[in-house]
Amino acid sequence: MISTKEEGSRIYGDRHEEGQLARMIEEQTAKLPSDVFLWAAGGSMIASLFLQAAGEKERSLFIGQWAPSFLLLGIYNKLVKVAGSDRTHG
Numbered sequence: 001m002i003s004t005k006e007e008g009s010r011i012y013g014d015r016h017e018e019g020q021l022a023r024m025i026e027e028q029t030a031k032l033p034s035d036v037f038l039w040a041a042g043g044s045m046i047a048s049l050f051l052q053a054a055g056e057k058e059r060s061l062f063i064g065q066w067a068p069s070f071l072l073l074g075i076y077n078k079l080v081k082v083a084g085s086d087r088t089h090g
Contacts, residue, residue: 026080029073034081037074041067 018026048064051057 029077030080032077034074034078037070037077041070041074044070 044063044066048060048067051060051063
């Protein structure tokens with residue numbers, strides 16, 4: 001098979017293998033329950049709401065912007081659990 005290195009990852013034929021850092025992150029995120037990210041997103045929205053009501057507009061916006069990041073991390077977590085990482089394929 002043809003293999004080439006490309007910024008810490010390898011390509012084997014039509015498969016793409018992640019680098020060591022990506023594998024370590026996937027192993028750690030797969031250990032977390034998926035609802036942790038959902039609760040974190042909801043918590044940041046609630047905290048943002050309370051800060052907005054308390055007149056802390058800038059802090060409210062800062063905390064409120066965490067929600068999409070938590071949800072995106074939750075999606076990544078779910079993908080790693082469902083699809084697995086490439087180390088399980090070969």
